[in-house]
Amino acid sequence: MGATGNISGILDKDKQDLINTIGQGPDISYRHLTIPSLDNCQALIVYVKGLANTTELEDSIIAPLTTPAPALAQDAQQNQSDKVSALMKYGLSIADVTPSKLWADICDHIVSGDSVLFMDQSDTALILANRGWKQRSISEPTTEVESRGPKDCFLEDIMSNMGLIRRRIRDYNLRFEGFKIGDRSKTDVVIAYIEDLVSESLLNEVRTRLGRIKTDGISNSSAVEEYIQDSPFSIFPQTEHTERPDRGAAALLEGRIVILVDNAPFQIIVPATFWSFIQVPGDYYARYIIGTFWRWIRLFAIFLTISSSSAYVLLTSFHQEMLPTSLALKVAAGRMGVPFPAAMEAFVMEIIFEIMTEAGLRMPKALGQTVSIIGTLVIGQGAVMAGLVGPALVIAVAIGAIASFAIPSFSMSNSIRLLRFPLLFSSAVFGLFGYLGGVILITIYLMSLRSFGTPFYAPIGPFIREDLKDTLVRVPRWQMITRPWFARPKDKPRQAPDLKPKPDPR
Amino acid sequence: MKTIALYVLLISLPLLSGCWDMREINELGLVMAVGIDKSSNNPDHYLVTVQVANPQAGGSSADSSINRPETIWISSAEGKTIFEAIRELARISSQRIMWAHNNVIVIGESLARDDITPVIDFFSHNHELRMKTWMAVAKGSATDFLKAKAGMGSIPGQSLADMFRYQQFTGLDFHSNLLKVYGDFTSDTTNLLIGSLSLEQATTQAGLSKVQENTVEQIQMDGMAVFDQRRMLGYLSEDETRGLAWFLSENPNMVISVPHPSDSSESVAVEIVAVKAKIDSQLDQQTPSFSIQITGTGHIAEEDTTSDLSINDFKHQMEFLAEQQIIEEIELGLDKVLNVYKSDVLGFGKVVHSQHKKEWNQGLKDRWVQIFPDVEISVAADIEIKSSTLNQIPLRNYRRSSVIDD
Numbered sequence: 058m059g060a061t062g063n064i065s066g067i068l069d070k071d072k073q074d075l076i077n078t079i080g081q082g083p084d085i086s087y088r089h090l091t092i093p094s095l096d097n098c099q100a101l102i103v104y105v106k107g108l109a110n111t112t113e114l115e116d117s118i119i120a121p122l123t124t125p126a127p128a129l130a131q132d133a134q135q136n137q138s139d140k141v142s143a144l145m146k147y148g149l150s151i152a153d154v155t156p157s158k159l160w161a162d163i164c165d166h167i168v169s170g171d172s173v174l175f176m177d178q179s180d181t182a183l184i185l186a187n188r189g190w191k192q193r194s195i196s197e198p199t200t201e202v203e204s205r206g207p208k209d210c211f212l213e214d215i216m217s218n219m220g221l222i223r224r225r226i227r228d229y230n231l232r233f234e235g236f237k238i239g240d241r242s243k244t245d246v247v248i249a250y251i252e253d254l255v256s257e258s259l260l261n262e263v264r265t266r267l268g269r270i271k272t273d274g275i276s277n278s279s280a281v282e283e284y285i286q287d288s289p290f291s292i293f294p295q296t297e298h299t300e301r302p303d304r305g306a307a308a309l310l311e312g313r314i315v316i317l318v319d320n321a322p323f324q325i326i327v328p329a330t331f332w333s334f335i336q337v338p339g340d341y342y343a344r345y346i347i348g349t350f351w352r353w354i355r356l357f358a359i360f361l362t363i364s365s366s367s368a369y370v371l372l373t374s375f376h377q378e379m380l381p382t383s384l385a386l387k388v389a390a391g392r393m394g395v396p397f398p399a400a401m402e403a404f405v406m407e408i409i410f411e412i413m414t415e416a417g418l419r420m421p422k423a424l425g426q427t428v429s430i431i432g433t434l435v436i437g438q439g440a441v442m443a444g445l446v447g448p449a450l451v452i453a454v455a456i457g458a459i460a461s462f463a464i465p466s467f468s469m470s471n472s473i474r475l476l477r478f479p480l481l482f483s484s485a486v487f488g489l490f491g492y493l494g495g496v497i498l499i500t501i502y503l504m505s506l507r508s509f510g511t512p513f514y515a516p517i518g519p520f521i522r523e524d525l526k527d528t529l530v531r532v533p534r535w536q537m538i539t540r541p542w543f544a545r546p547k548d549k550p551r552q553a554p555d556l557k558p559k560p561d562p563r
Numbered sequence: 564m565k566t567i568a569l570y571v572l573l574i575s576l577p578l579l580s581g582c583w584d585m586r587e588i589n590e591l592g593l594v595m596a597v598g599i600d601k602s603s604n605n606p607d608h609y610l611v612t613v614q615v616a617n618p619q620a621g622g623s624s625a626d627s628s629i630n631r632p633e634t635i636w637i638s639s640a641e642g643k644t645i646f647e648a649i650r651e652l653a654r655i656s657s658q659r660i661m662w663a664h665n666n667v668i669v670i671g672e673s674l675a676r677d678d679i680t681p682v683i684d685f686f687s688h689n690h691e692l693r694m695k696t697w698m699a700v701a702k703g704s705a706t707d708f709l710k711a712k713a714g715m716g717s718i719p720g721q722s723l724a725d726m727f728r729y730q731q732f733t734g735l736d737f738h739s740n741l742l743k744v745y746g747d748f749t750s751d752t753t754n755l756l757i758g759s760l761s762l763e764q765a766t767t768q769a770g771l772s773k774v775q776e777n778t779v780e781q782i783q784m785d786g787m788a789v790f791d792q793r794r795m796l797g798y799l800s801e802d803e804t805r806g807l808a809w810f811l812s813e814n815p816n817m818v819i820s821v822p823h824p825s826d827s828s829e830s831v832a833v834e835i836v837a838v839k840a841k842i843d844s845q846l847d848q849q850t851p852s853f854s855i856q857i858t859g860t861g862h863i864a865e866e867d868t869t870s871d872l873s874i875n876d877f878k879h880q881m882e883f884l885a886e887q888q889i890i891e892e893i894e895l896g897l898d899k900v901l902n903v904y905k906s907d908v909l910g911f912g913k914v915v916h917s918q919h920k921k922e923w924n925q926g927l928k929d930r931w932v933q934i935f936p937d938v939e940i941s942v943a944a945d946i947e948i949k950s951s952t953l954n955q956i957p958l959r960n961y962r963r964s965s966v967i968d969d
Contacts, residue, residue, distance in 0.1 A: 372588075373587065373588040374585045374586065374587055374588070375585060375586075377586075377588050377591060377593075377661060377663060377664075378661075378663030378664065378691065378693075380588075382593065382595075382616075382664045382666075382721065383721075385588065385593060385664060386593065386616055386618045387618070388588055389588045389589045389591065389593070389618035390589075390618035390619055392587065392588060392589035393589050393618065393619050394589075395589065398585070398587060399587055399588070400585075485585075488585075
């Protein structure tokens, strides 16, 4: 039975309505005061203690209001009824003041951290934007570390995050468009785009998909991701996410859209392709040859992640003739007396590896050493010494594990790591045919995916020749003349075509 | 409902098929070499001997305990056919015999003299075996050869394969593998030429500390075995093999030693490289004659005496002597093949076939076996010694000049 409609203008009634709506909890402060310059008008300031900036409230709101101000008094006397405009002109030294009559509006601002000033005999309240809560300072990114790149990182606070993007792109056409998602959480979600680059249909699609989310609350950007993906059941992530503002800004310059979610340090980038998950900002911060080399290393890491244990099983259980003789003898020697078939051996070791990863992630940091000692010594060394697993398998599983950590995107790395198990299974049943069949199925599946209408495997899936410049190789900056096709930017050329450094013709 | 049925079918597809083809690598006995003999008890039976690697010996090199198991396991079995004999092996082998890693097929002499067809037939039928497996004829019983030592490696079969591989350094690279043998066997004209092995007594000393020397039998490469269509006729000695190698070897870079131009009791070693052999055939009155033209480059590798000849004279005399030497070597080999064995292992029939296709198909093909021993063959060689090795002064000249200085 909350308050609806407009405020009444009678202070006591409004206060009662407000208490009925947002309650009287210990964090909500109702501060009465008298404004001497307005004929000792009774006033009420309501704010949430943990969200409003109390210092600002004292210095820039309460102090000027309670001090007699001749200019304010004179202005108020000249326009008898309009206290609000008089206050806005002379009475408050805070930057952002909005008059409002609507209860819904007013209550939303109070719970968002603003202060609201009610006055007796005034049907308009003033919303004073003095949000200011404790937040961490901008720190280095923790999951996307670059040795040579900006060291700042998105925060949980959406305003700071928009600032981080605006600082990188000072284009007038950079637009932020706000949504409120969640009936109860009322989370701010903002889409950022550059108006004369972004494709209209993409923008409308993002608006529609965000607009249809009807839920009680959004806890993180990953929740938004789940509501807006093209293939909701897919194992692969179809939206990129990043905690690096430079990555977000680069996406905007390609005509893509960044979705910022309040209280989430990872922001969403759409549309995404498979290849954008193996690209990192570091590719562009290093020399182009190095960047290209790194990309190939990452591709090879993906291959190793899904193949290493499957290859072990299919080579030792089905196609021993594919091993060189001396290697075959070594592997056979290692497996002498191992009581399990290779497939089961591999499966158990992979599961143990996953348990170790999970344990390392979940347990208290102080126990970290215990897990690594138990993991390496007991499971690695001990199992081999006891003859429970072959040493070659331990190497295969370890290579796969290390390789999976070389995949830059955490979400993609998880998906690919999970795919090892079906591949291991089909390799154990059908040998090389099973393995190849699995890989082909995965590739076909990847090619069938879409991200906001863009083919997920582009520019390899649908072959886009000019986009190859930034897929498997990273060409020098001065050759990246056009923006990538997959986001369908309105303005294709991004730079002058003749930027290759060369001596002055004079 | 239909979807559920589809999923059930899809899931049962891998589950029901199980792991039917699965065999763990440690359950396999990897055959390193196989020997085929005629059985001594029953002349109709084959005796198959396999040399199987024991991975436990080569495995963890960390524990060098005294009770180290043998590196190989040798076993024999008899059967009416080769396949039957191999099936017999399963009765005594704890491991499943696997052929994919086999290195060498050794054929016993008595079997080779009888008929080689079953061996080629069985091993080219076998899908596990690689066509690059080396083939050799043993001078004696193949079983003895499988038990003998070969080279330095711990697994004789592998060492034997390495010996075949390193024949390119002696120039005698005849590629005597299953693929080549199969190709020659099925060809109309060319007969088989398979490398042959012999045993020699070798003294080995196990480690530096042990004074005791052992005498063991060791395998060595020893010439080639000449076949007619399916039977072995006899052997070519090492020298005769060299003669054929000049135009048959894949990589005929050889070292010849020729008498020194100024002192014929001393020798000069010349390495002949970039050897090209050209075989031409002429037909007059339906009797083909052949010319073999060898060209190559010589390097002086070793000069055992001093010489007062000018470089130019030395070069020309050396070239002449080297050419003579090569022609002599070739004729030695040709003589044996044409006059003793009368079997076209040289591929001359192929040369006529490709150069005179019409005449070949008009009857020459059918008479080739009779004609071959009587063909005329002329041999010519053209060696150019053009390397900088000519300018190097032999070590003995330094010695002499220092004597003069004193």
